[in-house]
Amino acid sequence: MNNSPSSKELLELPLEKLIACHECDLLMLKPELADGETAECPRCGFELYTNRHQVVRRSMALVIAALLLYVPANFYPIMRLNLLGQASVDTLWSAVVGLYNNGMEGVAVVVFLCSMAVPLLKLLCQFAVLLSIHFNIGRSYGLLLYRIYHHMRDWGMLEVYLMGILVALVKLADMADVTLGMGLMCFIALLLVQIWLEVTMSPHQIWEALSQEQPHAGN
Numbered sequence: 001m002n003n004s005p006s007s008k009e010l011l012e013l014p015l016e017k018l019i020a021c022h023e024c025d026l027l028m029l030k031p032e033l034a035d036g037e038t039a040e041c042p043r044c045g046f047e048l049y050t051n052r053h054q055v056v057r058r059s060m061a062l063v064i065a066a067l068l069l070y071v072p073a074n075f076y077p078i079m080r081l082n083l084l085g086q087a088s089v090d091t092l093w094s095a096v097v098g099l100y101n102n103g104m105e106g107v108a109v110v111v112f113l114c115s116m117a118v119p120l121l122k123l124l125c126q127f128a129v130l131l132s133i134h135f136n137i138g139r140s141y142g143l144l145l146y147r148i149y150h151h152m153r154d155w156g157m158l159e160v161y162l163m164g165i166l167v168a169l170v171k172l173a174d175m176a177d178v179t180l181g182m183g184l185m186c187f188i189a190l191l192l193v194q195i196w197l198e199v200t201m202s203p204h205q206i207w208e209a210l211s212q213e214q215p216h217a218g219n
């Protein structure tokens, strides 16, 4: 830590004025950013944070889009399968039920949690957090929900399921007549919207907004 302000000077500053690089732990003065600017670590070049324009509104639009896509992604057919004259239509939900009924209860529960329950809870948490910032109500609850959201992030594994579905489709295409369904399109769209949302909803701005002006200073 032998950068511009000496370490002694840094330690005397209030904590809100300091920022540490996530990548190389360099402690530095927090730069004031204008709309749309990005701060990078002077040592390793890691992006410290970005001040995105209208972060709450843009994130809100993406969360609503994701919630709207969630229903068809889970309940519309992923694919239609025609094998020796037998047709079957599969949705994500019917796959979970199928696993459960075939004696794979444990797998069914894991698939249900990681592909349906956690992604929905994550979206609802993000939605509630954004609402609490937008309407300036219950920010202490918003803070709690945002913490919960960060814990759940590792458990929603839509990308893994998409890979699984694609591999299965490629394999099945040789054996049977496979038609892709609306569910798969919605699933892919949901995944893309969620990635976009992760990029847009800059955590730095959300944490900062949540810790500002709390009516009943809830820690």
Ligand SMILES: [Zn+2]
Pocket: 021, 022, 023, 024, 025, 026, 041, 042, 043, 044, 045, 046
């Ligand atoms: Zn760094």
